[in-house]
Amino acid sequence: MEEWKPNPAVKPHKKRSWYLAWKYKLMNQRALRKLCQTGAVLFLLVTVIVNIKLILDTRRAAYEEEEESAQDYDDEMLNVEAPRHPINNKKVLDVEVYSSRSKVYVAVDGTTVLEDEAREQGRGIHVIVLNQATGHVMAKRVFDTYSPHEDEAMVLFLNMIARGRILIFTIKDEGSFHLKETAKNVLKSLGSQVAPFLSWRDMWTFVGKKGGEVYGEKHAKSPALSTWGDPVLLKTEVHLTSVEDAECHWPDTELNRRRKRFCSKVEGYGSVCSCKDPTPIEFNPDPLKDNKVFDVPVAVIAGNRPNYLYRMLRSLLSAQGVNPQMVTVFIDGYYEEPMDVVELFGLSGIQHTPISIKNARVSQHYKASLTATFNLFPDAKFAVVLEEDLDISVDFFSFLSQSIHLLEEDESLYCISAWNDQGYEHTAEDPSLLYRVETMPGLGWVLRKSLYKDELEPKWPTPEKLWDWDMWMRMPEQRKGRECIIPDISRSYHFGIVGLNMNGYFHEAYFKKHKFNTVPNVQLKNVESLRKDAYETEIHRLLGEAEVLDHSKNPCEDSFVPDTEGRVYVMFIRMEQEADFTTWTQLAKCLHIWDLDVRGNHKGLWRLFRKKNHFLVVGVPASPYSSKKPSSVTPIYMEPPAKEEGAVAVPAVAAAEQT
C-alpha cells in the first residue's frame, strides 16, 4: 500500500490518508490493536458501571438521610385528620321532620340530627336551628309547652335567633296546653299558618327561615280529646345561602374573629351575635390594687350547660381583678358547645371523658380538675374552684385578695368560700363582715394546695364509692375540725336550676332569695379577727355586748326582734349535745333559711341578721358560749312536727346532694 503515499495531488485527502496510514499501521499490529480495543471497551464498561454504582450510592445515602430526619421528627401518633367534607358545595338541603305521640325525629340530608322516642320524656315542641349557609345544627331545644311558662322560654329563645336562620319545629306528645297567645303569634310571624290554631294533642311540623320564606308545614288534628293526631312526616327542601350572607360584617379584629367562629356554630346566645352593636366579649374590669390572688388559678367546673357557662364566664370575666390567663374551664364530657363558649372568651378549656356515673362522675371530674389545675400551675399555693351555675360578684377577687393570707397562715382553716348558706335577703346585711363556720359551703371557694395534695387527693373517693365530693369533704375524717371563712353577704349566686342535683322547686325555695353582693371594692372589716384565737375573743366581745332577747316570745314571730337597727341581739336555744340540732332546724325552718341540714354554725353559735340587727343564736348547753346565758333565761325548745317527718326526709336527700 506504499503506492498511496506519493499521491500529493489530492490535497484534501492528505489528512485522511494520514489517518488511514495510522490505521493501517495499527492494523498491521493486529494483536496489539485488538488488545487496545478490548481494553478500551472494558475500561469504558467499568467506568459506566462505577458511575452507575456511585450515582445509586449517593442517591441512597441522601434518601436515607432524609428518611432518618423525617423519622426522628415525625409524630409517633400519626394523627390522620379525617378531611372534613365541606357541605358548602351543596345548595339544597333535604329536610325530614316527623311528629307523633311517642317519637319525633329530624333528618337533614339523611343525617338524623334529632331523634327522641324515650318514654315520659321530651314532651312538647322541639326546635332545631340550622345555619342557613352550612346546614349545621346550631341549637337544639325542647320546650315542654304542655307545662306553664315554657312557652315564654320558647319566645325568649326564638327572639334571640338571628334573622335568616332555618328553624325546624316538631311536636312530641302534646305541645299546645300552655302555648299562650304570645307564643302562637311569634310562631305565626315566622310564617306558620297552623300555629294559631294548634290545639290539644295535635301533631305539627314546620320548617321556615326566620324573617323569610316557609319551606313546609304539616299538621294533623287530634280527632278527640282522648286520642292524638296521626303522625305527620314533612319532607321538604331548603335552599342554602352563601356564607357571606349568613355572617355579620364586624370589623376584622382578633376578638371578632372569635366571635365569628362562635356565632357561625351556635345559636341562642342573644346579642353576642348581633350584627349591630354586639355585646362585648372582653370586659377589661378595673384591675385590683395589690391583688393577692392575681396568680391564683381559677378552675371552672362545667358540664353540658353551655348557656349557664356563658352567663357564668361573663360574670367571672367582669369581676375586678380577674386574670383570664389563670382561668381553666373543665368540661365534664366531650361536649362541643361548652368548648365553643370557652373559646369565645379566649379561655382555655379541658374536656374530661366521663368514666363513671352520676354523682361519682361529678366527684371524679372534680378530682381530675383539681389535679390538673395544680399540674398546670405548679407554682400555685391555692386554687379557686367555681361551678358553671354561679354568678360571680364584682368584688369576688377583692374579697379573696383581702382574706387569702389567712388560709396560708391559719392552719385551723379548711377553705374560704364565697357563699353563705344562711345569707338570704332577710338574713344578711353587712358586705364587710366575715364569719368562721364549721360547714363547708362550696359554691365558689378557695382550696389550699397542700390540703389537696397531702390529704384529699391521695384518698379521694374512688368511682365505685358513688360519693358526693362535697359531702365527702364535709366528713369529719377530712375536715378534722377545721373551719371555713365565709362572707355575710355571698360573693356568688347560685342560678342553676336544671342540673344533676337540682329541681325547680328546690331552687325556688332555697336559692332564689339569696343575697348577692353587687357593691364593688368592699373593704372587709377586721380580717385579722378571723384567726382562730382572735375570733374567740371577737365572739366573746360580741356576746358581751349583745342584748338578750325576750325568750317568752315566739322566735318565729317578727316581733321577737325589736324594731331597731344596728343592734346585737342574742337568743339561746336548746342543744343537748354537739349534734343536737332539733331546735335549730325548726328555727331555721320558720326563719325561711337553710334547714335541710345544719349549716353556718361555729361551736354551737349561728350568726345572722334580722331586721338589720345582728342576731346570734347559741345552743345551750352544748356550745362553749353557753356560759354567757343569764341564769334566768330558759333556752327555747322547738319540737319538730312529728307527722311531717316523711315529708322532711325527702328534701333532706336533696340537701345531701346540694353542692
Next chain:
Amino acid sequence: MQKINRNVVLALLSLTSLVFLLFQLCYYKLYLSQKNGAAFSKVRGGQPGQDSTRWHVVRKFLGLLSSHNIPVYLIDPLILGLVDKDLEQIRSSSDGPSPECKYFCAPRDFTTFALLDKTWKHEVGLFRTAEKMGFQWLKIINKDPRLDGMDDLSGMEIPLHYIFKLASHAIHLVVFYERSGNYLWHGALRLKQHMDRKFVPFRRLHFGRYPGAYEKPELLLVSIDDLKVQIPKNPSSFLEEMSHSRFLECRYREARAFFQLYPDDASPDSVEFRKKAKSLLHLAALTLNNLGVKFWLSSGTCLGWYRQCNVIPHSKDVDLGIFIRDYKADIIPAFQKAGLPLKHKFGKVEDSLELSFQGDDVKLDIFFFYEEDDHIWNGGTQAKSGKKFKYLFPKFTLCWTEFVELKVHVPCETLQYVEANYGPEWKVPLKTWDWKSSPSNVQDNGVWPVDEWDDVIQIY
C-alpha cells in the same frame, strides 16, 4: 462494515462515559452543597453579606418580640459557647458599638431562643406582625404533658416550638413550661403529617430531638454585637445542663393499665406511707442537690415510677443510686444535719458501699454503683453473716423525669434496669421481697474478712 461498527461502538461508549462523568460531577456537587451547607457557608464566611444576614435576622426577630413585650432569652449553644469565652468582657463592656460582629454573625443555620410560656398570652398579633416583616413561621403543637398523667383529660394542644424563617436564616424559639417540681420543660419537636418537613433542616436543630428538663435559669441582660439580649447568667453551666437534659415522661398510660389490673391501695396506712416517702425523697433530693451529688431513683422506688408513676405503698423504703465516682465524704454529715441519722453503713468506698438513713418511719437507702467495662454493679452486705452480694446491671445513662412533684434522675434505659433488678415479671406486684434472693441480678460475692467487719458493717 465490521470495522466501522467497531469504531462507532467505541465512539459511542466514550461519549456515554463522558456524559456519565459529567453527570456524576454535577450530582456530586449538588449532593455536597445540600449536605454540607454549613461547611460551604464556612468557606464563604469571609463574605460580609452572608454574615450580616444572620445578624439582621436576629435583630429583626428581637425587635418583633420586644414590640409585643415577649421576653425571650438566648439558648443557642453555638453563640453561648462563644459568649462564654468572652463573658467577663461582655459583662463589663458598656453600650458602645462593638467593632466587629463576632457572635451573631458566626456561621450557623439557626439561632435558638427560649420563651417561658407563662410570660406571654399566645397573641395572634405576633404572627401577623412577623408575616408583615417577612418572616415565614411554623408552629409545632402537641399534647400538654402536664395533663398526661390524668385520666381521660383532653386539653387544648400547647405550642412547643416555633420556627421563624427569614432569608437564609431561621430562628428556633423553644417554649418552656413550668412543671410541678419547680423546673422548666420543653417538648420534643415532632412534625405532623401535613407539615412541611423541608421548612428547615430539622435534624440540625439543637433542641427538640428529645424533651428536656432544665432548672429555672438566672438571666443576664447583655449587649452582644450591638444587640441587647438576655442570656443565662452562667452560659457554661447552661451548656453543661443542656448536654444532659433529656427528659422521660412517666408512662402514665401503662400505669393506668396497671391500676386497672391491680387497684391502688388507698388505705390510710398507704396514704400515710406515700406522704412520708414523698417528703423523705424531697428532703434527700434537697440534701444531695446542695452537695452537687448526682443521684437517681433505684430499686423499688424506680420500679414504682416506671410501673405505676407513684410510690409503691408496701415498699417500706426509698432507694437511691449514686455513682461511686460522685461519692463525697460530706454525704453522711449532710444527711444528719438534715435530720436523717445514719442507720447503717455497709462496705467501703472501694467496694460495695451502701448507706441507710432513718427518716420519719421510712428508711432511705443509698446504693453506690461501680462502673465496669461492660456492666455496672452495686453491692449488698448481710449484717449477721458478713456475706457480700453483687447486683449487676447493664450500662445505663441518666435522664430526668418528674416523680412526686420532684425533678429527679432515672436510668434512661429504665426497662433494662428494672428487668435486671426484678426480672421479666416486674409488672406483677409482690408483697414479699427478699433483697438477698429475690432480685434476678443478685450474685454471691464472697464474705467480708472478719477483721474488716468493724469497718464495713456499721449499724447504729
